[in-house]
Amino acid sequence: MAFLTHEELSVIFGVLGNVISFMVILAPVPTFHKIYKKKSSEGFQSIPYVVALTSAMLLLYYALLKKHAFLIVGINAFGCVLEVAYIILYLIYAPKKEKMFTLKLILVFNIGAFGLMILLTMLLIKGSQRVNTVGWICAAFSVAVFAAPLSIMMRVVRTRSVEFMPFPLSLFLTLSATTWFLYGLFVKDFFIALPNVLGFLFGIAQMALYMIYKNAKKEDKGATEIKMNKTENFCHENEQCKEMKSAMAHDYEVYEHNDSNENNV
Numbered sequence: 001m002a003f004l005t006h007e008e009l010s011v012i013f014g015v016l017g018n019v020i021s022f023m024v025i026l027a028p029v030p031t032f033h034k035i036y037k038k039k040s041s042e043g044f045q046s047i048p049y050v051v052a053l054t055s056a057m058l059l060l061y062y063a064l065l066k067k068h069a070f071l072i073v074g075i076n077a078f079g080c081v082l083e084v085a086y087i088i089l090y091l092i093y094a095p096k097k098e099k100m101f102t103l104k105l106i107l108v109f110n111i112g113a114f115g116l117m118i119l120l121t122m123l124l125i126k127g128s129q130r131v132n133t134v135g136w137i138c139a140a141f142s143v144a145v146f147a148a149p150l151s152i153m154m155r156v157v158r159t160r161s162v163e164f165m166p167f168p169l170s171l172f173l174t175l176s177a178t179t180w181f182l183y184g185l186f187v188k189d190f191f192i193a194l195p196n197v198l199g200f201l202f203g204i205a206q207m208a209l210y211m212i213y214k215n216a217k218k219e220d221k222g223a224t225e226i227k228m229n230k231t232e233n234f235c236h237e238n239e240q241c242k243e244m245k246s247a248m249a250h251d252y253e254v255y256e257h258n259d260s261n262e263n264n265v
Helices: 006-026 029-038 047-066 070-093 096-124 127-147 150-159 167-186 190-213 216-264
Strands: none
Touching: 006 070, 006 167, 029 070, 047 070, 047 096, 047 127, 070 096, 096 127, 127 190, 150 190, 167 190
């Protein structure tokens, strides 16, 4: 590593970033295969895919303005194509209410906000300032995307379940953030590097939570079963006590009745 130049290191980490990001982008394929087979969106939400498409569009625009950022162009162009495919498939099989909600999201973010951003940056900002402005917008949006899992992390803590936070996805997102941070560092593109620091930290936090709570449901289930067994035993013992008391009361009544008859005689 010591014999490699910054340019060579940037290519290595850029290629690694592309490979890992490629796998992350393909991660929802099993979900959409299931949607296709069942002809139903099954309660899945479209928000993550609309957000992912917006992020890919912003980074693609930034890379085209920056020039010579081929590694950023390639993966984000692929991301745009696949996210559009996901959204189209979702719109085909989603209920009417979810379709309308998704179309509104696309209209607001992918057409309205993105189109307005391109228009303003092209008309009002010139030269390198345009690249810097779009870079800041990309960085801000990336921070928001990386912070989005906070809600899922809070849900994990609240429910003590990692069902909605699979470990492989958290691992690949962490690796992706690491490689893109190193790429940005070596090409001195801090609009790429800095947001991925946050992505790395959130990825580590997600994996730590997973390790803490991965067996929590089983432990809770075991504790619940023990508690139920104790409760059943307690209730059973109480029933036996009630039966003994009832039998003793009956014997006492019989004794009193017999004793009364003997006195009468």
